[in-house]
Amino acid sequence: MRQHIRAGNFDPADLLRLESTMVVSAYNRGDKIFSQGTKAMGIYCLRSGHALLWHEDSFQYKTAFRVVGHGEMMGYRSMFGEDTHQATAQALTPCDICYYPKEILMQLIEEFPNFARRFFQTLARDRGPRDGLLLRGQHISVRIRLVNLLLLLMENEPYEDDGAYVLKLPMLRRDIAALLSARPESVARAIKELQQEGVAKFNGRTVTIPALDILYKEAHQEQPPLVSNASF
Amino acid sequence: MRQHIRAGNFDPADLLRLESTMVVSAYNRGDKIFSQGTKAMGIYCLRSGHALLWHEDSFQYKTAFRVVGHGEMMGYRSMFGEDTHQATAQALTPCDICYYPKEILMQLIEEFPNFARRFFQTLARDRGPRDGLLLRGQHISVRIRLVNLLLLLMENEPYEDDGAYVLKLPMLRRDIAALLSARPESVARAIKELQQEGVAKFNGRTVTIPALDILYKEAHQEQPPLVSNASF
DNA sequence: CGTACCGTTGAGGTGAGTCAAAGTAAGTGG
DNA sequence: CCACTTACTTTGACTCACCTCAACGGTACG
Numbered sequence: 001m002r003q004h005i006r007a008g009n010f011d012p013a014d015l016l017r018l019e020s021t022m023v024v025s026a027y028n029r030g031d032k033i034f035s036q037g038t039k040a041m042g043i044y045c046l047r048s049g050h051a052l053l054w055h056e057d058s059f060q061y062k063t064a065f066r067v068v069g070h071g072e073m074m075g076y077r078s079m080f081g082e083d084t085h086q087a088t089a090q091a092l093t094p095c096d097i098c099y100y101p102k103e104i105l106m107q108l109i110e111e112f113p114n115f116a117r118r119f120f121q122t123l124a125r126d127r128g129p130r131d132g133l134l135l136r137g138q139h140i141s142v143r144i145r146l147v148n149l150l151l152l153l154m155e156n157e158p159y160e161d162d163g164a165y166v167l168k169l170p171m172l173r174r175d176i177a178a179l180l181s182a183r184p185e186s187v188a189r190a191i192k193e194l195q196q197e198g199v200a201k202f203n204g205r206t207v208t209i210p211a212l213d214i215l216y217k218e219a220h221q222e223q224p225p226l227v228s229n230a231s232f
Numbered sequence: 233m234r235q236h237i238r239a240g241n242f243d244p245a246d247l248l249r250l251e252s253t254m255v256v257s258a259y260n261r262g263d264k265i266f267s268q269g270t271k272a273m274g275i276y277c278l279r280s281g282h283a284l285l286w287h288e289d290s291f292q293y294k295t296a297f298r299v300v301g302h303g304e305m306m307g308y309r310s311m312f313g314e315d316t317h318q319a320t321a322q323a324l325t326p327c328d329i330c331y332y333p334k335e336i337l338m339q340l341i342e343e344f345p346n347f348a349r350r351f352f353q354t355l356a357r358d359r360g361p362r363d364g365l366l367l368r369g370q371h372i373s374v375r376i377r378l379v380n381l382l383l384l385l386m387e388n389e390p391y392e393d394d395g396a397y398v399l400k401l402p403m404l405r406r407d408i409a410a411l412l413s414a415r416p417e418s419v420a421r422a423i424k425e426l427q428q429e430g431v432a433k434f435n436g437r438t439v440t441i442p443a444l445d446i447l448y449k450e451a452h453q454e455q456p457p458l459v460s461n462a463s464f
Numbered sequence: 465c466g467t468a469c470c471g472t473t474g475a476g477g478t479g480a481g482t483c484a485a486a487g488t489a490a491g492t493g494g
Numbered sequence: 495c496c497a498c499t500t501a502c503t504t505t506g507a508c509t510c511a512c513c514t515c516a517a518c519g520g521t522a523c524g
Contacts, residue, residue: 081356124313138370220290
């Protein structure tokens with residue numbers, strides 16, 4: 001899922017131009033990288049650290065929908081949509097972020113079909129029906145949503161120690177809650193449950209998972225509802 | 233939001249080629265246009281009628297997420313994602329649908345920057361954080377979600393009679409439920425409520441709305457929760 | 465050693481899901 | 495045109511997961 005901007009089959013001159021126009025900035029925890037409602041003029045790419053994307057609806061309810069990690073892009077949806085930002089990006093941890101202005105990107109896209117294709121793919125795969133629903137669908141318990149989030153975060157941070165997987169959460173409990181469209185209290189209760197059953201050990205922001213397959217099983221094999229839901 | 237494939241600034245020869253490769257098929261209510269899990273080879277465009285897009289998760293829970301109306305496209309996300317279809321498309325009403333194969337589209341996209349731009353925009357605007365959450369966020373009551381759905385459907389079917397807006401629902405109650413991530417019973421109760429308060433009159437699949445602004449107000453001005461939800 | 469968050473726990477309330485049954489359309493075939 | 499079937503819709507009673515509110519325990523930091 002990661003989407004670096006990498007030297008592919010590009011003209012060195014263009015790459016140089018891309019590099020020269022690129023701006024790298026450092027952000028501290030809590031800093032906003034861009035804000036919902038402002039005009040999208042380019043895209044951002046994380047060199048290090050973590051950021052959180054969240055959307056605020058007309059009821060002032062905030063829902064986080066993506067954790068952006070090292071090497072990943074953000075802001076592209078609004079840029080290509082030729083619209084204002086539909087979300088706010090905020091640094092979860094100190095991070096370095098580079099910015100690519102729209103004009104340069106558009107030029108490269110026109111010139112190099114492969115570059116365009118990569119963006120088409122990124123846009124198309126981003127937030128398809130698949131996830132999102134798994135993290136926020138209310139027919140799934142907070143517990144299962146949490147397990148799915150853990151698995152998602154594990155994809156990006158494979159760290160093994162002594163046969164068990166270890167995951168360092170880059171965020172607060174309330175951010176986890178926002179990602180699951182739940183409340184911090186509910187998250188705490190779900191964590192307690194998983195803890196007691198030995199599925200995962202939580203120690204502050206460090207999560208230890210003894211057996212990944214148990215987690216995976218739980219994430220995808222809850223009993224289906226008995227009654228179907230639509231005219232399918 | 234509608235996305236016709238129209239004669240823009242294209243080469244007549246290419247348009248001819250596009251037309252010649254296009255296949256138009258007729259579907260009856262309930263027919264599947266494409267199925268989740270199958271390979272996406274092109275895009276579909278509705279000439280008439282309505283279709284419903286729904287996704288089935290690993291718990292066999294079905295969530296509808298889009299009603300496709302006249303002139304709108306579907307299947308493009310999976311095609312550009314170079315992936316299997318992430319949803320199933322099914323005809324809500326009898327409809328005529330034309331199919332454009334991928335190769336032709338890709339050729340046109342490479343050749344005409346404006347054509348590419350339109351697709352970038354379509355992809356980027358489709359299912360951003362904005363809607364979706366309004367229709368399925370569990371912090372919003374089924375009633376408000378229903379009101380939002382009505383407003384969404386009204387956008388495409390403006391029909392005025394005697395000062396009141398009239399909307400003909402192209403779908404069953406259970407499909408509405410699937411769109412709201414709710415149950416048909418809950419939808420029925422929400423409908424009853426709106427009925428009793430005179431906000432909207434439901435008669436089978438015909439909805440009459442005396443005052444649009446009341447509906448609109450309700451859709452966006454519910455009291456915000458007292459406690460914020462994340463470290464924002 | 466306060467102060468200020470963050471995280472956890474408990475008690476209580478509620479919206480919406482589940483289940484079951486009755487009511488209403490919409491076909492279909494005689 | 496009327497039985498008859500089938501599918502869709504609504505209602506009521508019950509249950510439960512999660513939210514709300516409130517209080518308490520932890521940890522970091524000046």
